[in-house]
Amino acid sequence: MELKVGKKIYSAARMTQTTACIVCQGPLTLFGPYSTYTFMRCLVCGTIQLSPMPDEAEMGRAYQTEYVAYKQTKEFSDPEKWRNVSRTYRASIIQVLTDYRVNGMVVDFGAGWGHLVNAMIQRGFDARGVEISRDQVAYAQQRGLPIQQGDLNTLREFEGQVSALTMSAVFEHLVNHAAVLSAVHRLLKDDGLLVTLHPTAATFRLVGNLFRFGNKRKPLPDLAGALTAPWHTVLFSIEGTKQMIARHGFEIVEIRPAPQGRLGGILGLIQVSLELVNKLGWRAWNTRWPLVTTHIFVFRKVSSVAPG
Ligand SMILES: [Zn+2]
Helix, strand or coil: CEEEECCEEEEHHHCCCCCECCCCCCEEEEEEEECCEEEEEECCCCCEEECCCCCHHHHHHHHHHCHHHCHHHHHHCCHHHHHHHCHHHHHHHHHHHHHCCCCCEEEEECCCCCHHHHHHHHCCCEEEEEECCHHHHHHHHHCCCCEEECCHHHHHHHCCCEEEEEEECCHHHCCCHHHHHHHHHHHEEEEEEEEEEEECHHHHHHHHHHHCCCCCCCCCCCCCCCCCCCCCCEECCHHHHHHHHHCCCEEEEEEEECCCCCCCHHHHHHHHHHHHHHHHHHHHHHHHCCCCCEEEEEEEECCCCCCC
């Protein structure tokens, strides 16, 4: 069997797995193993994805049995530390809401401890959040934040009333993209905005390969958490993000480079330096610049009936 992609022809022998890209159905090639999981990369849209993709039951099992042993849990399990590290992400998302003059209800999906909801409320937005983790919701509620436990289906009473829905470092964790995007579509008003900040594939492809001297069978480094399976299920390419979200009744309005987090220490220095380099790279090459690790995508709801 041969498959033609653009000008290239791939034979079946080169496809190490038979599954297709979750975004574009394109053929997948090995990117690398991580723990007991395998990341594959789409030869057409460039999206890096777990293959096979775990389902919700498998993810539930992994969160119960593996997450506690996951070494970065400790670093990110302190709400105050995370509040400090993620302050640049919050500011960049609030800047989008301000630039688009969002007024009316804003929902933060995957609200965690509620830092973004808190910051949005302080800036005058009518913000609320939903979060799966009971511990994080308890923390947020103790601080009086309007965050409820569950998924987007717990907000059914607000369908068609939400002006903007935000996801900060959430999209890369999903296994049920279609269900989430359909729920977002139902919640938003016509012309409502979906704002997602998530790590994208290009930098991690580059650095992941460099670290292994191009040997794709070597285990992947976790690259500050970006390639840790199964918690990150998909690192969408820019093109992959556009295709996946547009298919569910949205149009892309804008793509921005997200700032780096503020980890502190040596990684923090790398983050700040990279952010400076990226300012120049983005100015010259825009979305073709490969060292922006994370992007902010602004989508607008377009059709009043959610497809699929
Ligand atoms: Zn693809």
